[in-house]
Amino acid sequence: MTDDLGRRDPRREDVTGGLGVGTRDVTALPGDRSGNEPGALVVGTGTAVAEPLVVRNDLWLPVDPAAYGGGRPAEITHLAELEHDERQRRDDARWSGLLEVIPTKADYVIDLLRANSLWPLLSGLACCAIEMMSFATSKNDIDRWGAFPFRASPRQADVLIVAGTLTTKMAGPLLRLWEQMPEPKWCVAMGDCTCSGGRYKRSYSTVEGIDRIMPVDVYVPGCPPRPEGLIFGMMKLQQLVKDRRGHWPERAIGPTVPADV
């Protein structure tokens, strides 16, 4: 189980048939933590348990004050010591009730359905669009993941894969596209230009990363990223969808970069 440098390969344990379905996320990197901290920037990968941010749910209160645990905050299942433990993910997909809602098995299946048929919106802006097309066509076929129909209309799309440089002139239309997409929706920033501005960071007419205008779930760096890289990003997105770790349903996170940077 150790390779010739004496390292243990964490992915070799408990890998079940499909990718991501099962006990272990094969796309996870060692520093990843699947979890329910929508507002917290994860800094550092230490094993110390961070103080969880509990956002009280004021939007909806049950009629019976004793229901759903009687108003106690639900147990946080996301602890570092449980990470490599089987108890982390249970069959009914119970997750820490920051919103104090307990999803049922139906929700788990619905998440699986959503993840395996993410329909992207055709929003190829520049060079990354060619690699996105390449990722959709024969050799790297995204149809294997159910994402073949690139919808032309934002009303019918699930994922907005922003591929290409975002300019200030295009920022308005792109934001309008994002707002036109109905929920649930996710956003993938493909390429260096959308992640951070890339090679056009000092330019007068580009936006330095689309996270200045819209919430992003997956960043796929590269200039352009290889189709295999984008496939990795989509698989990561599928895992996010199943974990409910993306920006939906807990939305309005805002840009991860302060506006005055």
Add this chain to the structure above:
Amino acid sequence: MDRALKARLESRFADVLQGDVRQRHDQTEIRIAAGSVSDVLRALHDEPELRFVVLADLAGVDTGREMQVTYHLWSETTRDWLRVIVEGLSRDDPRIPSATFLWQGAEWMEREAYDMFGIIFEGNRDLRRIYMPPDYTSFPLRKDFYLADDAARSPGAGVRHMERTHDPADAGPAPLRTGTGT
């Protein structure tokens, strides 16, 4: 280098040329003033022993002191590219006759020169911004257009050679541009 072309140009345009006809590698360069643009271009296009029918490029240039417009032309009569540099356009109000009377395809190139430099092409029926949004007020490719956070003008600039701009007088910190154009 086509010496015969140089002789032909010097004999034909002797009165409007400003300076020598320069030649280097496969390019011949002539310089004229803005007033003679229409005549020179028409002569280059129509005359049977010049026949420069292909306009390969129309570029605006900001030399810091003045503005220039450069045309690159191709003819089947010579092996060289011909470069026509129209110099002497002032930086405050650069005006030059349009080349759209000869080549309709020059229209967008002139729009781009206007958008980037502010050069007004008289006779272009559609002189508006092409790249920047229509309410943009600056002309980006001018030499006095700097971004607010341009690394070249920060106090730490000059440490690496790439961080210096061309004008050594502009080594100080930049004032924040509020968007009022030149």
Add this chain to the structure above:
Amino acid sequence: MATTASVPPGTHRSTDDPNVLIDDEYALYEPIPPYPPRTERELEFYTPGDGQLYLNMGPQHPSTHGVLRVVLKLDGERVIDIDPVLGYLHRGVEKLCENADYHQTISQVDPLEYVSSLFMEWAPVMAYEKLLDVEVPRRAEYIRVLAGELNRIASHALFMGWLALDLGGLTPILYSFIERDEIVEMLAALTGQRMLFNYFRIGGVNGDLNHDFLSRLGDWMSRAVNQIEANLGLLNENEIFVRRARGLGVMDSETALRYLWTGPNLRATGLPFDVRRAHPYSVYPELEFDIPTRSEGDSLARYLLRVEEIKQSLRIIDQCLEQMPDGPIMAKLPRLLRPRPGRAWAAVEAPRGLFGVYAISDGSDQPFRMRIHDPSFIHLQSMAHLLPGHLLADTMAIMASLDPVMGGVDK
């Protein structure tokens, strides 16, 4: 938006119905035109006639050319006039090149026409070599031609797929991408990158031919002709495609010259103008190839011409492989390049037309002005001449046959 022409009596408009809530904000959001027209042409375009409407094909639309916005003035289904709006991908490449080293500008110009990156690098590299009086070794020149022609084949294969996609056929683009993926993997073995190659250097190329590249190339060449014939047979013999593309967007050679067309679009109108023969550069004088020309000037001619060009490119690649000389692949140059003050223009025959770079040096280590002339920019301009009179469904087909790439159009 409907005009203010007279409405027949008895018509009930939704704006008159008090029970219908109209969101006025949508009208303010982006009216057409967004500001009062200022130029003659704008006035002419934005003055609607009787029963004409403006349709905005916005910056995001299913055609895969990138972000181009076209405002169409329609009379029913027929296009009367168009107003293309560019700039949605303007990244300021020329300004960025003024603040970068000469070597850095080579990677900056790659994403201009991203499907034919090597030609985007070739022109500035030639311009800088003229400024520096550098002579490129012959092996490097042959490698440049070889890689460039491979890129041309990939670009034309992609054109075929896009043209079919815009005419409604979803299959040929899959075949295009199979071709392109093979060629691009070859170039990745040579240059290290699939798309924005960053391979040409001032004075030569970055890396020599290696075994991986040559074995892939040899393998591909042995079946290239048959494979390309089979792929193109999808379209050449497809009656729907031929009947739709024939007679679409006809341009005659006089008008094409006036609109400064170059490249395959111009050759499809009858003029055999090819920069590789009109103003030879690199080692093209030593290579034997024909310049295919067609005289019809419609979309089908533009398509068939590019098919012929693929075959000529294969011929050039064969000759390059036979005549490849030995020697260095890069001239000896100092690391920090400071050319003498001067100006240089260089133009290459990119798959879309004449791609030129005008570089001005002021003696420092950064170019003073780096002007990029892109062929797609010029070809899009003539859309206002080609499109009127056609139906709405043909607009994207004509645009696809002109083969624009918005990265180059918008710089």
